[in-house]
Amino acid sequence: xxxxxxxxxxxxxxxxxxxxxxxxxxxxxxxxxxxxxxxxxxxxxxxxxxxxxxxxxxxxxxxxxxxxxxxxxxxxxxxxxxxxxxxxxxxxxxxxxxxxxxxxxxxxxxxxxxxxxxxxxxxxxxxxxxxxxxxxxxxxxxxxxxxxxxxxxxxxxxxxxxxxxxxxxxxxxxxxxxxxxxxxxxxxxxxxxxxxxxxxxxxxxxxxxxxxxxxxxxxxxxxxxxxxxxxxxxxxxxxxxxxxxxxxxxxxxxxxxxxxxxxxxxxxxxxxxxxxxxxxxxxxxxxxxxxxxxxxxxxxxxxxxxxxxxxxxxxxxxxxxxxxxxxxxxxxxxxxxxxxxxxxxxxxxxxxxxxxxxxxxxxxxxxxxxxxxxxxxxxxxxxxxxxxxxxxxxxxxxxxxxxxxxxxxxxxxxxxxxxxxxxxxxxxxxxxxxxxxxxxxxxxxxxxxxxxxxxxxxxxxxxxxxxxxxxxxxxxxxxxxxxxxxxxxxxxxxxxxxxxxx
Numbered sequence: 001x002x003x004x005x006x007x008x009x010x011x012x013x014x015x016x017x018x019x020x021x022x023x024x025x026x027x028x029x030x031x032x033x034x035x036x037x038x039x040x041x042x043x044x045x046x047x048x049x050x051x052x053x054x055x056x057x058x059x060x061x062x063x064x065x066x067x068x069x070x071x072x073x074x075x076x077x078x079x080x081x082x083x084x085x086x087x088x089x090x091x092x093x094x095x096x097x098x099x100x101x102x103x104x105x106x107x108x109x110x111x112x113x114x115x116x117x118x119x120x121x122x123x124x125x126x127x128x129x130x131x132x133x134x135x136x137x138x139x140x141x142x143x144x145x146x147x148x149x150x151x152x153x154x155x156x157x158x159x160x161x162x163x164x165x166x167x168x169x170x171x172x173x174x175x176x177x178x179x180x181x182x183x184x185x186x187x188x189x190x191x192x193x194x195x196x197x198x199x200x201x202x203x204x205x206x207x208x209x210x211x212x213x214x215x216x217x218x219x220x221x222x223x224x225x226x227x228x229x230x231x232x233x234x235x236x237x238x239x240x241x242x243x244x245x246x247x248x249x250x251x252x253x254x255x256x257x258x259x260x261x262x263x264x265x266x267x268x269x270x271x272x273x274x275x276x277x278x279x280x281x282x283x284x285x286x287x288x289x290x291x292x293x294x295x296x297x298x299x300x301x302x303x304x305x306x307x308x309x310x311x312x313x314x315x316x317x318x319x320x321x322x323x324x325x326x327x328x329x330x331x332x333x334x335x336x337x338x339x340x341x342x343x344x345x346x347x348x349x350x351x352x353x354x355x356x357x358x359x360x361x362x363x364x365x366x367x368x369x370x371x372x373x374x375x376x377x378x379x380x381x382x383x384x385x386x387x388x389x390x391x392x393x394x395x396x397x398x399x400x401x402x403x404x405x406x407x408x409x410x411x412x413x414x415x416x417x418x419x420x421x422x423x424x425x426x427x428x429x430x431x432x433x434x435x436x437x438x439x440x441x442x443x444x445x446x447x448x449x450x451x452x453x454x455x456x457x458x459x460x461x462x463x464x465x466x467x468x469x470x471x472x473x474x475x476x477x478x479x480x481x482x483x484x485x486x487x488x489x490x491x492x493x494x495x496x497x498x499x500x501x502x
Contacts, residue, residue, distance in 0.1 A: 039086030052486030094462030155231025169211030205263025215248030318397020357430030
């Protein structure tokens with residue numbers, strides 16, 4: 001049944017393209033119906049899933065001469081990320097309800113990206129996974145280049161170039177693994193059992209891992225991320241942070257770490273070190289930003305560092321924390337970008353703290369202020385939200401594997417609290433305009449606050465949805481951990497047991 005998340009989403013693309021031009025309302029309704037249906041299918045699959053198993057969704061010969069199959073399957077890890085994709089898709093559409101310019105094309109590209117993401121998370125044939133991976137990359141460029149802002153062509157091109165360089169590295173590694181294993185199959189379950197030579201793993205692992213890690217925003221390959229986030233329209237920013245960066249982290253775990261365990265063991269310290277640098281560096285740069293959206297962009301780099309650190313621990317608690325952090329960051333970062341991009345920027349027409357400080361937005365936009373405070377608390381890792389348990393597990397796993405790096409990671413968390421509070425104060429709780437302000441400034445501010453009206457119903461629904469999910473997982477993390485952790489005991493993760501991971 002989960003295969004229908006892919007089929008329904010691409011069917012939605014086809015329906016959108018058949019709509020007449022200029023009917024933005026119909027395009028929005030088709031997109032939302034498609035996304036909600038995909039989420040419903042994901043929910044049904046989630047609650048009917050047998051914990052610990054690898055469930056084949058569909059399997060058929062695709063290119064028999066090369067041993068390639070159309071093989072979709074799911075375990076607890078991929079199922080968690082399928083759920084995240086459904087939630088991110090619905091949230092992004094709700095926060096794009098104002099799109100009027102070429103609306104049907106916008107939502108067609110949007111759903112094509114979502115369909116590609118669903119396909120990646122469900123593919124257990126690595127060539128099929130790569131095809132869906134590329135399908136997800138192409139729409140990103142057009143979403144940013146056509147509907148973006150702030151050097152949108154540059155941001156779109158930079159993101160596309162980084163993505164394709166990473167894809168080329170991954171493809172070379174996959175072809176090499178296919179040839180070395182005998183050239184009979186690209187089935188993940190079979191290749192995971194093949195004893196690749198140690199010398200081969202020493203270079204194949206970093207090639208494939210880094211190729212995927214580029215899209216995960218791992219330092220020092222992260223520079224596309226803040227630029228792309230800032231240039232992207234709100235929904236695209238939500239997808240970039242919510243699910244696209246997760247494609248990279250998922251590829252690192254599902255492909256590179258699964259196929260090349262000896263290479264993983266050799267390079268794990270390097271991965272952990274780069275992850276911690278990313279955590280601290282991203283937090284420090286976010287702390288000094290003057291642009292609201294850049295703060296959230298560098299925050300994503302920092303928080304994705306927790307994912308990469310959790311993967312490097314090679315123990316069950318760290319790995320489960322990494323997967324949970326993928327889900328949690330997707331929800332929280334999506335909400336943060338929604339507040340900054342849709343609620344604030346599209347009404348005030350500025351993201352500069354120097355200007356926002358004088359607008360007294362806590363009174364002008366109380367719903368946006370409350371939403372950002374809640375999202376900021378979740379981002380800081382406040383107990384009760386999903387980020388707390390995810391980061392806690394990663395740190396415990398890191399303490400078992402790399403005690404010194406775990407301590408340095410704590411510094412990154414403290415800086416994270418500082419940049420979040422600073423952004424909160426400067427954007428919503430700055431000093432209001434004083435009597436010394438010119439009449440024209442006051443009139444301009446009044447116009448900006450009225451432009452776009454109050455926070456719309458779709459935006460309120462989207463905010464409540466994302467906040468509710470983060471609270472649900474934060475208060476009852478077993479809802480996901482009981483699905484994620486058993487999957488780490490499957491044959492695909494034998495290297496965890498061999499490494500003594502607990």
